[in-house]
Amino acid sequence: MSASQVELITIGDELLLGFTIDTNAAHISRALAASGIEIVRRTTVGDEAERIAQAVREALDRTGAVITTGGLGPTSDDLTKPAIARIFGRAMKLDEAIAAKLEERWRARFPNSVFPSTNRTQAEIPEGARILVNRHGTAPGIWLEDEKGRWVAMMPGVPREMRGMLAEELLPAIKARMQGVVSVVLSGTLRTTGIAESAIAELLGPSFLGDPQSELGSLPLAYLPGVAGVDLRVTAKGLPPERAQKLVKEAIVKLRSRVEAYAYGEDDADLAAVVLDRCRALHLKLAVAESCTGGMLGERLTSIPGSSDVFLGGVIAYHNDVKKELLGVRAEDLERHGAVSEEVALQMAAGARDRTGAQIGVSVTGIAGPGGGTPQKPVGLVWIAVHGSDAKARRFHVPGDRAEIRQRAAQAALEMVRRTLAKG
Amino acid sequence: MSASQVELITIGDELLLGFTIDTNAAHISRALAASGIEIVRRTTVGDEAERIAQAVREALDRTGAVITTGGLGPTSDDLTKPAIARIFGRAMKLDEAIAAKLEERWRARFPNSVFPSTNRTQAEIPEGARILVNRHGTAPGIWLEDEKGRWVAMMPGVPREMRGMLAEELLPAIKARMQGVVSVVLSGTLRTTGIAESAIAELLGPSFLGDPQSELGSLPLAYLPGVAGVDLRVTAKGLPPERAQKLVKEAIVKLRSRVEAYAYGEDDADLAAVVLDRCRALHLKLAVAESCTGGMLGERLTSIPGSSDVFLGGVIAYHNDVKKELLGVRAEDLERHGAVSEEVALQMAAGARDRTGAQIGVSVTGIAGPGGGTPQKPVGLVWIAVHGSDAKARRFHVPGDRAEIRQRAAQAALEMVRRTLAKG
Numbered sequence: 001m002s003a004s005q006v007e008l009i010t011i012g013d014e015l016l017l018g019f020t021i022d023t024n025a026a027h028i029s030r031a032l033a034a035s036g037i038e039i040v041r042r043t044t045v046g047d048e049a050e051r052i053a054q055a056v057r058e059a060l061d062r063t064g065a066v067i068t069t070g071g072l073g074p075t076s077d078d079l080t081k082p083a084i085a086r087i088f089g090r091a092m093k094l095d096e097a098i099a100a101k102l103e104e105r106w107r108a109r110f111p112n113s114v115f116p117s118t119n120r121t122q123a124e125i126p127e128g129a130r131i132l133v134n135r136h137g138t139a140p141g142i143w144l145e146d147e148k149g150r151w152v153a154m155m156p157g158v159p160r161e162m163r164g165m166l167a168e169e170l171l172p173a174i175k176a177r178m179q180g181v182v183s184v185v186l187s188g189t190l191r192t193t194g195i196a197e198s199a200i201a202e203l204l205g206p207s208f209l210g211d212p213q214s215e216l217g218s219l220p221l222a223y224l225p226g227v228a229g230v231d232l233r234v235t236a237k238g239l240p241p242e243r244a245q246k247l248v249k250e251a252i253v254k255l256r257s258r259v260e261a262y263a264y265g266e267d268d269a270d271l272a273a274v275v276l277d278r279c280r281a282l283h284l285k286l287a288v289a290e291s292c293t294g295g296m297l298g299e300r301l302t303s304i305p306g307s308s309d310v311f312l313g314g315v316i317a318y319h320n321d322v323k324k325e326l327l328g329v330r331a332e333d334l335e336r337h338g339a340v341s342e343e344v345a346l347q348m349a350a351g352a353r354d355r356t357g358a359q360i361g362v363s364v365t366g367i368a369g370p371g372g373g374t375p376q377k378p379v380g381l382v383w384i385a386v387h388g389s390d391a392k393a394r395r396f397h398v399p400g401d402r403a404e405i406r407q408r409a410a411q412a413a414l415e416m417v418r419r420t421l422a423k424g
Numbered sequence: 425m426s427a428s429q430v431e432l433i434t435i436g437d438e439l440l441l442g443f444t445i446d447t448n449a450a451h452i453s454r455a456l457a458a459s460g461i462e463i464v465r466r467t468t469v470g471d472e473a474e475r476i477a478q479a480v481r482e483a484l485d486r487t488g489a490v491i492t493t494g495g496l497g498p499t500s501d502d503l504t505k506p507a508i509a510r511i512f513g514r515a516m517k518l519d520e521a522i523a524a525k526l527e528e529r530w531r532a533r534f535p536n537s538v539f540p541s542t543n544r545t546q547a548e549i550p551e552g553a554r555i556l557v558n559r560h561g562t563a564p565g566i567w568l569e570d571e572k573g574r575w576v577a578m579m580p581g582v583p584r585e586m587r588g589m590l591a592e593e594l595l596p597a598i599k600a601r602m603q604g605v606v607s608v609v610l611s612g613t614l615r616t617t618g619i620a621e622s623a624i625a626e627l628l629g630p631s632f633l634g635d636p637q638s639e640l641g642s643l644p645l646a647y648l649p650g651v652a653g654v655d656l657r658v659t660a661k662g663l664p665p666e667r668a669q670k671l672v673k674e675a676i677v678k679l680r681s682r683v684e685a686y687a688y689g690e691d692d693a694d695l696a697a698v699v700l701d702r703c704r705a706l707h708l709k710l711a712v713a714e715s716c717t718g719g720m721l722g723e724r725l726t727s728i729p730g731s732s733d734v735f736l737g738g739v740i741a742y743h744n745d746v747k748k749e750l751l752g753v754r755a756e757d758l759e760r761h762g763a764v765s766e767e768v769a770l771q772m773a774a775g776a777r778d779r780t781g782a783q784i785g786v787s788v789t790g791i792a793g794p795g796g797g798t799p800q801k802p803v804g805l806v807w808i809a810v811h812g813s814d815a816k817a818r819r820f821h822v823p824g825d826r827a828e829i830r831q832r833a834a835q836a837a838l839e840m841v842r843r844t845l846a847k848g
Contacts, residue, residue: 014646016463017609018453019657022446025468029442039440041475044449044466051465058482113630185441206537222438233443288719288740294726295712295719298740302718305794305826313742315750316712316722322737322780326750356746370729402729 007059011070036184070157072139085126099123137161188248192262193229227407288314289352291365327351349387431483435494460608494581509550523547561585612672616686617653651831712738713776715789751775773811
């Protein structure tokens with residue numbers, strides 16, 4: 001049992017039935033790991049008092065430090081507090097201040113009906129509990145501790161409420177118990193795109209495979225392929241903070257030296273932000289012309305705050321008439337080469353640039369499927385063009401379903417702009 | 425211990441550290457629930473043999489039926505099989521066919537290096553195990569069972585491989601063990617937008633609150649608010665399939681009768697698809713003009729396969745010059761009223777319609793933040809206009825951060841088109 005090890009129990013039928021994806025769990029894990037606190041096990045149970053109690057009892061026996069989320073909400077779900085209070089042998093006691101607040105809220109919603117007694121249970125608190133204040137909702141959090149120092153912290157399941165309470169109340173409380181951080185879990189990520197996992201493995205060679213003799217100072221290396229590309233992640237566990245930082249930094253430098261041309265950033269870097277920064281530094285304005293991505297490229301660029309000083313806009317040219325009318329694509333080229341062709345991609349990029357007054361135009365035209373493919377032009381075929389001081393187009397064959405093809409195409413278009421600007 | 429109750433154990437440091445969100449767990453839960461199999465507990469542990477074994481032992485004692493995902497991958501993670509084999513008292517045995525396949529794959533990637541003996545462990549299978557074929561990757565799944573009929577099924581953690589194996593191998597194996605389905609978990613969802621959770625509660629009234637006397641035949645009702653609106657979900661648990669279907673259907677009809685104007689679909693319905701279907705039925709073409717959403721509205725419409733017969737495209741008018749040049753917004757109106765105004769929204773919608781040849785143009789202009797707000801025009805202010813046979817614009821004040829404001833604005837724009845067309 002270590003001071004910096006915790007178990008997490010997430011409660012809710014919605015989670016267990018798979019209707020809700022458990023993003024709370026990932027958020028709590030990351031927030032705790034950053035403070036040197038390790039989640040050693042995570043358990044999810046439904047809204048049933050006996051199952052909640054059993055899971056908490058087991059976790060207390062194993063680890064002695066337990067965080068729960070969920071089951072503090074409306075009456076029918078409100079099982080967590082009494083179930084856990086019984087484990088600690090505590091009675092439930094009505095907190096008048098909380099009850100008054102709940103009743104006030106009810107009356108505002110249903111002025112003509114009586115406040116149901118079942119709803120008052122939300123204001124019941126185990127005796128001897130410490131309240132974790134909820135500044136973002138009604139249900140308070142609760143910290144219960146026994147004479148051996150074993151504790152359970154209960155938080156609501158609503159993500160906004162949980163996140164606020166974790167940062168403002170729970171993390172400070174856990175940190176205050178720790179006798180100085182002895183070790184942390186620290187990760188570093190190098191983000192690559194335009195190269196397959198197997199090709200990266202070849203560039204790195206077998207000496208990077210994460211055994212104790214590895215070039216990464218024994219840090220394990222994970223390949224994380226996704227639609228944005230392949231992320232390479234190294235993780236240091238159980239080391240003092242400074243040693244972990246040094247090892248992770250050195251490992252990322254080593255990885256970058258092998259895959260330099262494909263690496264666009266580290267950790268949470270977004271390629272759209274990288275492209276905008278590069279344009280900004282070069283005082284260039286950017287515009288888009290999108291067919292198969294249908295606005296996704298513009299959406300990615302404008303998702304970055306402050307994009308308006310670089311990104312002017314562009315045209316969603318889904319129908320061929322729009323390619324002609326709004327981008328000036330020649331009818332005979334559409335006729336002769338088809339909408340998914342080098343010629344049309346180049347004219348779309350030029351049109352986006354010239355009609356918006358930008359210095360760089362980038363276009364995407366492709367076949368996202370599931371229909372519309374032919375043997376000559378199969379689903380996944382994408383032409384991307386960038387028109388700056390000179391023009392170039394590139395053909396891609398992109399794997400995946402409709403959503404993946406569109407996401408990979410948008411990412412490839414951003415990467416093509418990045419490489420164009422990297423060359424100056 | 426019931427024939428239709430299973431525990432799920434997901435394995436991986438990446439999950440426990442919160443780097444990866446556990447989408448496998450939700451997928452498996454939904455797939456099993458649809459077959460009448462209930463996941464009663466979910467556990468996540470890291471890549472450590474003893475922790476994996478402990479979690480599996482406990483789950484076997486509680487439920488006797490366990491599915492694991494992860495830990496079947498590359499050598500350093502390959503802890504699951506031997507850890508679980510030991511619980512069953514089985515030795516590991518090399519499967520020559522699997523070993524040959526792995527070696528072949530290695531040689532293709534690293535022609536000049538020796539196949540490491542550590543990699544051969546991936547081809548080791550517990551004695552007496554049944555292989556679950558992996559048609560989408562290299563690591564096979566494994567089914568182990570003891571003389572009491574307690575079983576563990578191990579699947580890989582890569583989502584694509586896991587999903588294939590679940591559908592093709594594991595689900596049929598579990599179903600074959602069940603003595604006819606006695607009860608299922610069944611849910612129905614009514615999707616609403618443009619109305620707050622509290623306003624829905626008021627429309628429904630207190631008799632819908634999910635107690636045994638509720639109007640929903642005792643099915644619990646969950647409010648699931650999100651950027652697309654508020655979903656209302658009823659769930660029937662532990663009932664025979666036909667009875668569950670009937671109750672869920674009746675509950676949805678009852679809910680719909682109360683919130684009719686705001687309900688755009690059921691279950692996984694996407695408002696973009698609803699809008700496209702409505703346009704298609706009326707033989708109308710649609711175009712967009714987007715400022716603060718930057719392409720998101722077009723992206724949502726084109727995410728639907730077959731959208732090209734309705735959606736023509738449009739203009740991402742992020743900069744005011746693009747609003748003027750490509751949509752014909754009058755300079756004096758931009759000057760006098762600002763880009764986020766009724767006048768500009770109306771002219772943008774008209775421009776999108778006229779310049780693409782569509783019958784309906786829809787526009788969005790707003791302040792997504794975090795910067796750019798003023799006391800008169802705060803962050804979250806959005807004007808949306810729809811220009812069909814007649815024109816109308818509406819002002820919204822949308823809550824949330826930049827991403828949420830944009831998502832809510834795009835959804836509100838689609839809803840405004842839906843309501844315009846609903847009126848005929």
